[in-house]
Amino acid sequence: MSAPADELPSPAEPPARPRLDAGQLAAVLKREGAGRITGELVIPARPARHAPLPPELDPRLARALAARGIERLYSHQAESWGHVRAGRHTVVVTPTASGKTLCYNLPVLQAALEARAKALYLFPTKALSQDQVAELNELNAAGALGIRAFTFDGDTPGDARKAVRTRGDIVVTNPDMLHQGILPHHTKWAQFFENLRFVVIDELHTYRGVFGSHVANVLRRLRRVCRFYGVDPVFIASSATIANPGELATGLVGARVAAVTESGAPQGARHLLFWNPPVVNPDLGIRASSTSQTTRLARQTVEAGLKTIVFARSRLTVEVITKYLKDTFDADPRRPPRVRAYRGGYLPTARRDTERRLRAGGVDCVVSTSALELGVDIGSLDVCLLNGYPGTVAGTWQRLGRAGRRNRASLGVLVAGSDPLDQYVIRNPEFFLGADPEHARIDPDQLLILLDHVRCAAFELPFGEGERFGAGPPGELLAYLEEEGVLHREGGSWHWMADSYPANAVSLRSVAEGNFTVIDTTGGGQEVIAEVDFSSAPMTLYEGAIYLVQARPWQVERLDWEGRKAFVTRTRADYYTDSIDYTRLKVLDRFAGSGAGGSACAHGEAHLVRRMAGYKKIRYYTHENVGYGPINLPDQELHTTAVWWQLDAGALEAAFPSREQALDGFLGAAYALHHVAALQSMAELHDLGRAVGDGQGTWFAAVDAQGRGGARTLSGEAVDLQAPDRRFQPAVFLYDNYPGGIGLSAPLYDRRREVVEGARALVRGCDCRHGCPACVGPILASDQVRGFSPRQAALRLLDLLAAAPA
Secondary structure (H helix, E strand, O other): OOOOHHHOOOOOOOOOOOOOOHHHHHHHHHHHOOOOEEEEEEEOOEOOOEEOOOOOOOHHHHHHHHHOOOOOEEHHHHHHHHHHHOOOOEEEEOOOOOOHHHHHHHHHHHHHHHHOOEEEEEOOOHHHHHHHHHHHHHHHHHHOOOOOEEEOOOOOOHHHHHHHHHHOOEEEEOHHHHHHHHHHHHHHHHHHHHOEEEEEEOOHHHOOHHHHHHHHHHHHHHHHHHHHOOOOOEEEEEEOOOOOHHHHHHHHHOOOOEEEOOOOOOEOOEEEEEEOOOEEEOOOOEEOOHHHHHHHHHHHHHHOOOOEEEEEOOHHHHHHHHHHHHHHHOOOOOOOOOEEEEOOOEOHHHHHHHHHHHHOOOOOEEEEOHHHOOOOOOOOOOEEEEEOOOOOHHHHHHHHOOOOOOOOOEEEEEEOOOOHHHHHHHHOHHHHHHOOOOOOOOOOOOHHHHHHHHHHHHHHOOEEOOOOEOOEOOHHHHHHHHHOOOEEEEOOEEEEOOOOOHHHHOOOOOOOOOOEEEEEOHHHOOEEEEEEOOOOHHHHOOOOOEEEEOOEEEEEEEEEOOOOEEEEEEOOOOEEEEEEEEEEEEEEEEEEEEEEOOEEEEEEEEEEEEEEEEEEEEEOOOOOEEEEEEOOOOOEEEEEEEEEEEOOHHHHHHHOOOHHHHHHHHHHHHHHHHHHHHHHOOOOHHHEEEEEEOOEOOOEEEEOOOOOEEEEOOOOOEOOOOOOOOOOOOEEEEEEOOOOOOOOHHHHHHOHHHHHHHHHHHHHOOOOOOOOOOOOOOOOOOHHHHOOOHHHHHHHHHHHHHHOOO
16 A cells, blocks of 8 residues: 655755764654654674784785785684685675675685686676676786786677686686586686686575575586596685575585684674654554655755665665655756666666766765675765565675775664565564574575586586486486486496587576567667566566666567567656566475365475566556556466465355455465565565465456455456355465475475464454554455455464364
């Protein structure tokens, strides 16, 4: 539910405010936000702990450090130096801006100067790769080291690739390029691999779930190729704070890893406030929009002269907040922009320009998705505003760490949204303040992922009898591939015999190949202005959509799905668009189940079909719907694993006067179960999906524009649930939102009782009267209109699930 218009920011010029530091502004917000602040944390400043430069450090490298103002090391840098020089795999886990880069650059450069040893650097994004090469080049120039550092990614020109392979001392790339561009062609890299001594993995915490499981197998293949060339490189990793850095690093590398976790870097005082928007409709429990509250706070911090970063959870929200802030601070086109947006989909040149402006201090406020959560150098910032809880404790601290560099004080404000996870954290700040960061989980031996990489590894080098790959010899998988005709066994070895190039068909991120390019055709020209990944395209590039770049609107006129192109024109629309999707789920196989009769909880395999049915037009500031439009795109299909709860039809008839009320109970219960399951499994909300339906793919439940639940076919046609011949046994499904699953649904099945009890407590403990976004979802109609309370319907259904046999 949107906030009233008077809760939203006005584009009028704000009054001037005196300049404050972050600590002073925190005190002002505490006074002005009385009743909205539910918790506070102050972390005092911490002095640096130093160690001398290693005595064996090459004099040229010492001079380069001195030229950069570095006369001694922090204690964690010295500790990591000792581990790496002793040949131990090492992971460094310290806060943002604590000098982690030097932990791996120092031993790598020392070895390159001593013995021309080579190193391979892996970064999850191209922006980080560019940052690293710039850092290395600055050190190189400062000490006249003569070390050659190059990037190798999809943007590297063909004529430069040979020089990178043969002349590069340090090659900076990403896991995708290692997977598809280096390992399958390792013979061209023979000179590099024969001298490879170090592999650096930055932002280790990003390698979790499906992506991390794939990367672990890519590293298995890397170590296998290294053994072929007679080398065994030392792995050096760096990570943001997570609960199990050593365990994650060991799982990725496949060998024991020493963890350096105590930072010696100085840190300014840090202030953290928990901000809950005020209730504007007590009957429905509707709170003011978190977007409007975040925008108000951002205006206040910028007016106070503080450099600010705002994190939003979606690309659309980034553009909306940027629009509101630009209306205030960038109304004069003659002045350079003070507010910039930063997100995936922008062209690399646009993102690099924003990064340069931030480092130079030319931007007062940047609004970003998690794209700036990683360690891209963006200079010194004072304030970090979070528009909604990021979903994990570790992710929250990572984002808050982007403000407050070295000895400067910083302010972080977590502005809660209306969903249950946000409201739980904001009402129970002790949960966040006392919680350990989440564990990062990977499952590299998941059968489908492992099979993909055994296939890739066999293409790179023949498999020998008894050779291990991961947990053990992949004999059964090799035999399967032999039956499929892609491997040929000769003596004790399996050799690749197919014409295909297997790595090209395996995506590390489990999404379809091919980004969409956004082409501006205004005035008859054709200029590429953005790119959109495949999974986001159906939600953002349908015909009629308003596509935003730096809050400037373009309208999608035509979408070439096969050619992966969207043709857009400039517009002056005063609204933005948001897609509406339907999800139908069909159970394929049941692995485990509990209960009796028709009341049960089960875990199994499912097939999912997602259809974009249409879109809404939403006016700026008032957030009123001003129109709808259809979307005609191919269905998105997903094969995954799920856990589901269902009740006997007789029990439902006895508990609910109508099937419509029972269905609304399922919709509200599904909303609560989804959020509780994400919290209990320490997963991000989007890692899990939810659906309500009959499990046969015949019908699914949806919520209409008035907030009423109903049954529909995938084509959007209403289903008459009262028909006497209509089977009515709905189920709540929670599914892994990734192809093949990532292992979330099985633990949820094991904890099925705790999940249901948590959802009951959430709904029962809510302060609303009839149902709200903090318990059963964004229901728009009250019991006076519906004739019953959606909250009570959901609670009744959860009571039935809790009473069902275990």
